[in-house]
Amino acid sequence: MQNTANTIYDRVILGGRVMDPESKLDAVRNIGLLDGRITVITTEPVRGRGTIDARDLVVAPGFIDLHSHGTTPETYRLQSLDGVTTTLELELGTSDVDAWYGERSSGQRINYGVSIGHIKVRMSVTQDPGTFMPVGDGAYRASTPALVSEIAQRIEIGLSEGAVDIGAGFPYTPAATRDELLAVFRVAAATKTPIHVHITPGGAGLKEALSLASETNAPLHVVHLNSSALSETPVMLEMISDTRAHGHDVTTEAYPYAAGMTEIQSATIQDIYRSVPEERLAELEWPLTGERLNRESFELYTKIGGPIVVHTNTEQMVAAAITNPLTIIASDAYWQNGTGHPRTTGTFSKVLGRYVREAHSLSLMEAIRKMTLMPAQRLEARVPGMGQKGRLRVGADADITIFDAARVLDRSTYREPSLSPVGIEHVIVNGVSVVANGRAVEGVAPGKAVRAPIDRRGA
Secondary structure, eight states: OOOTTTOOESSEEEEEEEEEETTTTEEEEEEEEEOOOOOESSSSOEEEEEESEOEEEEEEEEEEEEEEOOHHHHHHHHTTTEEEEEEEEEEEEESSHHHHHHHTTTSSSSSSEEEEHHHHHHHHHHHOSSSSSSOSSHSSSSSHHHHHHHHHHHHHHHHHHTOSEEEEEEGGTOOOOOHHHHHHHHHHHHTOOOOEEEEOHHHHHHHHHHHHHHHOOEEEEEOHHOOOOOOGGHHHHHHEEEEHTTTTEEEEESSSSSEEETTTTSSSHHHTTSSSSSSGGGGETTTTTEEEEEEEEHHHHHHHHHEEEEEEEEEEHHHHHHSSOOOTEEBBBOTTEEOOOHHHHHHHIIIIIIIIISSSSSHHHHHHHHTTHHHHHHTTTTTTTGGGSSOTTSSSBBBBEEEEETTTTTOOOSSSSTOOBBBBEEEEEEEEEEEEEEEEEEOOOBOOOOOOOGGGOOO
């Protein structure tokens, strides 16, 4: 046993219920942190220059969010209050990996990373005027051999610059042919990089993605299965399970909300809702006012642009996705200009409060595993540093979330999406507190870049 009597740690966490999904440890322990790492986990007394009394609290690995948009200091702050210590933009991604990391290199509250995104690269190549998602040629310019070649080359460059993985969103690029998508999947396969895909909704969309992955042998991650599958959720989960059983590398994720959010000017909204009967427009909600749309307001807000709430799912289907052993918990956090989806601030606390404590449909250890170990394992082959996250073990990064399991609960709503949850008491990133006693600690920026090894030889 390690001698801790003479060691003074930077920070100690005393008397908490330590839950580690990798080792299955679930016991009261003391933890010592030094130089941004977990140095000791013990039943013995430990001393530190700073102390957190964690009695009656759960001490878990920091939550890892594989799917976040609007990756700004404001979003990082909101997510940290929900227990997130690492947040990653892996669907839309970026078209310029070096620049994206450079913009954040002065320090952030939590750890951050990005994919090289097919959507963003297509927007850049076609000079699409959209700021967030494509609204012009990025969505609608026809594939040509020259366009496909340039997109594939830019994705390869992004990977050489250390992108976490490849992002794609088929509904946002409807003009992209199967040959174009196949070229992107071939890059993923050749580099053994997961491709993080927003599929075309429904079983046919999943079959398309699974076919591309099977043909190329690319690792596939299907984003927010709950909002892509809707009533087909059980069937599509079974499809993924069967594919995995045949040896293919396929994973998926879900968030615990029955409504989604996207940009009203995006192809996925315009292509569907421009031609639907007027009563279906009531599925759309303008978040700034709470109004459900009609034909007149749809046209008005399309001209203005901005995020739209999309009410198309049921709680039953959301629960089927969240509680399935295959799914990682990921928020799809969405925040623009001071407004966004409540999943930005409530995803992880909602799972802990409503699915674990209230519904008893997930065990606490299983929920923590979905938020920590599973997302870390999805990425660690490509990003070795993820092997030190998602775990509470000696030598791991000191990314830790401490919460009150008897009280944790989301509070954010579609009207008040910025409301932080209750019960997330302490959040530590690389050994530094970013949340203490349930409140954001101001003026700290311990977050580090999550990035694959950089190799510019082929760039």
